[in-house]
Amino acid sequence: MKVKDIAEKLKLNIFSGEDSLNTEVNGAYTSDLLSDVMGNAKADSLWITMQTHINIVAVASLKDLAAIIIVKGNKPDEDTLLQSKKEGISILGTDEQAFEISGKIYNLLKEK
Amino acid sequence: MQFEYKIKGGDFSEAGTISSKLKKILKQLNIDNKIIKKVVIALYEAEVNVIAHAYNGKVNIDIDTEKIEINIKDKGPGIENIAKAMEKGFSTATSKVREMGFGAGMGLPNIKKNSDKLDIKSKVSEGTNLKIITFLNK
Numbered sequence: 001m002k003v004k005d006i007a008e009k010l011k012l013n014i015f016s017g018e019d020s021l022n023t024e025v026n027g028a029y030t031s032d033l034l035s036d037v038m039g040n041a042k043a044d045s046l047w048i049t050m051q052t053h054i055n056i057v058a059v060a061s062l063k064d065l066a067a068i069i070i071v072k073g074n075k076p077d078e079d080t081l082l083q084s085k086k087e088g089i090s091i092l093g094t095d096e097q098a099f100e101i102s103g104k105i106y107n108l109l110k111e112k
Numbered sequence: 113m114q115f116e117y118k119i120k121g122g123d124f125s126e127a128g129t130i131s132s133k134l135k136k137i138l139k140q141l142n143i144d145n146k147i148i149k150k151v152v153i154a155l156y157e158a159e160v161n162v163i164a165h166a167y168n169g170k171v172n173i174d175i176d177t178e179k180i181e182i183n184i185k186d187k188g189p190g191i192e193n194i195a196k197a198m199e200k201g202f203s204t205a206t207s208k209v210r211e212m213g214f215g216a217g218m219g220l221p222n223i224k225k226n227s228d229k230l231d232i233k234s235k236v237s238e239g240t241n242l243k244i245i246t247f248l249n250k
């Protein structure tokens with residue numbers, strides 16, 4: 001399943017990275033701790049988080065993550081957006097909280 | 113091959129830029145992806161530690177046919193008890209830094225786990241010196 005399929009099915013907002021929505025998704029990781037994601041997230045995963053600052057882009061890029069999903073209606077900071085465009089990282093958003101969106105993504109990824 | 117970079121303490125917006133450069137270099141050198149992943153995690157955490165905990169730092173990277181050696185040397189408060197700092201969950205990060213999702217006390221354990229050799233030297237009120245070695249042929 002691709003990032004764009006998940007974005008469509010779950011009606012996610014697309015903040016940036018329209019060009020990298022064709023990335024194949026291979027799992028997801030939910031965490032707000034950067035070292036946790038750095039140490040434990042797998043490549044090609046979605047990253048579900050409430051963090052909105054610029055450092056999430058570096059982490060997603062260094063870890064080859066598929067996309068970032070920001071929860072609870074939060075928006076990425078202005079410099080986060082700029083950086084995500086530079087690095088070609090998709091940032092998506094949802095009004096739902098981490099538990100709900102993680103559950104839905106879990107079901108979608110299990111389905112395929 | 114040798115590279116040198118500088119790190120400015122407190123400047124979180126720059127965190128990861130050196131790791132990102134090294135990642136590109138290692139890819140160009142056709143280094144095994146598993147090794148690149150390890151090195152990138154270790155260097156990122158070391159970079160962030162200088163930014164979060166020290167005043168300024170210098171990164172020296174030396175790549176030869178056998179290994180990647182990274183030295184991160186900072187001027188800063190130093191680490192009083194290295195064994196304690198190595199424990200998962202130990203952190204002296206400020207609440208502001210924690211709000212950003214740093215300060216889980218996982219950085220040094222991540223570095224340890226993702227290096228073949230780790231040597232930490234530190235002097236209180238002077239600074240900290242990390243040597244991270246990753247072997248290429250294992």
Ligand SMILES: Nc1ncnc2c1ncn2[C@@H]1O[C@H](COP(=O)(O)OP(=O)(O)OP(=O)(O)O)[C@@H](O)[C@H]1O
Nearest residue numbers: 035161165190197203204214215216217218219220
């Ligand atoms: N370069 C450094 N200079 C001074 N103190 C340091 C340095 N690196 C680490 N420390 C000390 O060791 C502690 C543990 O470091 P570690 O990287 O494991 O966790 P952290 O940086 O607090 O949180 P995280 O890495 O999970 O964001 C730090 O909180 C700090 O007290």
Ligand SMILES: [Mg+2]
Nearest residue numbers: 160161219220
């Ligand atoms: Mg740290």
